[in-house]
Amino acid sequence: MKFDTIIIGGGLAGLVSGISLQKAGQDVAIISTGQNALHFFSGSFESVEEPPQRMADLFSEAGIRLQYRPGVRLMPLGTFRPATLSLDDINLFPTPRFAKKAMIVNFTGYHDFFTDFLAEGLEKQGIPCRVQLLQLPELDVIRQSPSEMRSVQIARTMDRIWEKVVQEIRVRLDDEDTVILPQVFGLQDLSVPGRIRQGIPAQIVFVGTLPPSVPGIRTQMLLKRRYEILGGTYLMGDEALKAHIHDGVVHSIVTRNLDSHYLEADNFILATGGFFSKGLKSNPFRIYEPVFGLDVTFAEDRNTWYSPDFSADQPYMDYGVKTDASLHALQDGKPLKNLYVIGSILGGTHPEFGTAAGLAVRSAFAAVDQILS
Numbered sequence: 143m144k145f146d147t148i149i150i151g152g153g154l155a156g157l158v159s160g161i162s163l164q165k166a167g168q169d170v171a172i173i174s175t176g177q178n179a180l181h182f183f184s185g186s187f188e189s190v191e192e193p194p195q196r197m198a199d200l201f202s203e204a205g206i207r208l209q210y211r212p213g214v215r216l217m218p219l220g221t222f223r224p225a226t227l228s229l230d231d232i233n234l235f236p237t238p239r240f241a242k243k244a245m246i247v248n249f250t251g252y253h254d255f256f257t258d259f260l261a262e263g264l265e266k267q268g269i270p271c272r273v274q275l276l277q278l279p280e281l282d283v284i285r286q287s288p289s290e291m292r293s294v295q296i297a298r299t300m301d302r303i304w305e306k307v308v309q310e311i312r313v314r315l316d317d318e319d320t321v322i323l324p325q326v327f328g329l330q331d332l333s334v335p336g337r338i339r340q341g342i343p344a345q346i347v348f349v350g351t352l353p354p355s356v357p358g359i360r361t362q363m364l365l366k367r368r369y370e371i372l373g374g375t376y377l378m379g380d381e382a383l384k385a386h387i388h389d390g391v392v393h394s395i396v397t398r399n400l401d402s403h404y405l406e407a408d409n410f411i412l413a414t415g416g417f418f419s420k421g422l423k424s425n426p427f428r429i430y431e432p433v434f435g436l437d438v439t440f441a442e443d444r445n446t447w448y449s450p451d452f453s454a455d456q457p458y459m460d461y462g463v464k465t466d467a468s469l470h471a472l473q474d475g476k477p478l479k480n481l482y483v484i485g486s487i488l489g490g491t492h493p494e495f496g497t498a499a500g501l502a503v504r505s506a507f508a509a510v511d512q513i514l515s
């Protein structure tokens with residue numbers, strides 16, 4: 143099978159580049175083993191201080207609404223964190239003192255939403271609050287098994303019964319000006335968070351739960367859908383294993399599911415993520431990139447890979463695949479002419495692209511521009 147460009151990795155970086163190339167008329171294939179960092183996404187895009195117009199356009203065409211409003215957001219453990227660019231159902235406040243009195247709402251049997259931590263965090267800001275548990279018979283089926291009581295399963299039910307939740311909250315609401323809910327609304331039906339806000343006479347704040355992240359999964363689904371509508375091929379659940387390279391040019395790759403069929407392309411993009419997604423791997427002696435065997439930056443002395451201070455910035459997070467200035471991968475010090483590296487697998491090797499989501503999006507656009515030029 144032959145494509146114009148093959149992208150390995152279907153996370154944020156892979157999807158942004160795939161959509162852009164497909165839109166420019168290329169025939170693209172994305173190969174992705176599965177879960178990516180978006181499944182854990184907080185809803186705020188770090189290191190994107192101002193969204194570039196092409197990012198705003200790409201997300202809006204995919205049906206993802208963004209807001210650019212610098213402020214702080216309430217985190218799942220009751221702390222506050224600065225944010226600028228976020229999905230539009232994320233609440234951003236000028237200061238952490240965002241309410242006079244709050245009601246925190248959870249559902250009986252759902253343990254991935256930390257009401258006690260949230261209450262403690264709000265009390266620290268001088269915001270009195272009480273916790274209300276809703277016993278919804280519609281959740282009885284999934285409640286029978288604790289492993290089923292997860293954000294995505296609950297979100298599927300909530301898309302159907304959100305009006306009942308609104309009624310229950312209205313009955314319980316006393317003199318609180320703010321209601322805090324777990325972020326389990328709007329997985330399929332994007333209008334639900336807005337309708338809940340309209341239906342309850344108080345400020346509604348949706349707060350993150352334990353993963354999987356409902357807004358993150360929705361973002362992934364919408365980007366993937368946009369890519370497929372544009373005609374892109376998405377080989378879900380497959381894994382790139384190795385490549386055929388001659389004279390500094392990648393000719394084809396071999397995948398787990400299509401082992402006897404080589405996938406060929408004019409250009410390749412490596413967007414396999416960092417350690418979390420197994421784009422980078424380590425053994426006691428080295429850190430390596432498993433598909434192409436690319437050059438990776440890391441310190442010789444393994445003891446310096448991490449800091450014993452758990453909360454410190456960890457040095458290994460800066461390690462990444464080496465590239466030239468045009469994002470061509472380096473192998474034994476030499477650039478591979480048609481292999482570009484983007485996203486978190488770059489680690490801290492390209493500070494000009496920022497970190498986190500900023501790195502994923504900026505490096506994706508940079509590689510796309512190289513390929514199209």
Ligand SMILES: Cc1cc2nc3c(=O)[nH]c(=O)nc-3n(C[C@H](O)[C@H](O)[C@H](O)COP(=O)(O)OP(=O)(O)OC[C@H]3O[C@@H](n4cnc5c(N)ncnc54)[C@H](O)[C@@H]3O)c2cc1C
Nearest residue numbers: 151153154155175178179184188382415419485486498499
């Ligand atoms: C847990 C977590 C939470 C995060 N939350 C945020 C956040 O809230 N905000 C923010 O700005 N940033 C966040 N980040 C930073 C995040 O890394 C970036 O925002 C961005 O989503 C990374 O995208 P990526 O496409 O580079 O990599 P990933 O999202 O990691 O995607 C890489 C993909 O490649 C696939 N893959 C790997 N190897 C192969 C192979 N051999 N063949 C085929 N497919 C392969 C993986 O399965 C995965 O699907 C988070 C990171 C992590 C790890």
